[in-house]
Amino acid sequence: MSYPPPDDRLRHLLAQQINCHVDTWKLAFFIAGAIADNPEIRAEIDRIGAAHNTGQHCGDRNCQACFEATTTTA
Template identity: 70%
Template sequence: MSTYPPADDRLRHLIAQRINCHVDTWKLAFFIADAIRDDSDVCREIDRIGAAHAVGQPCGDRNCRSCFTITVTGVDS
């Protein structure tokens, strides 16, 4: 049984799926997704947010749904 998107390329596929709603072709969506996924600043930010959440700390991103929910309700989603 296989899963889609493939685990070894999941981030690229997920980003491309979101971008594809706003561009004309999948090829362009994958091109943009590759650029985002390979950007070192993006990778560092994903790692920073993941590390903060892993230890139960707010990540500091004002658009983080998880941190907002905890702040408003006091309950982790």
């Protein structure tokens, strides 16, 4: 079995990052679930993905992909 599991990848990736800042994996996974299930966050992830898929800037000033696209010469 691969990790993170493909059917719950976002929650597991979030939990891995959160786990560095909380006392237990269970708490990290709980917080990650709340983030991953939030409709506003999901909509923002979808909006950013759609912009990147069409080659557009997503408008997030902290977006590494957009930063690299503007600083890379063709």
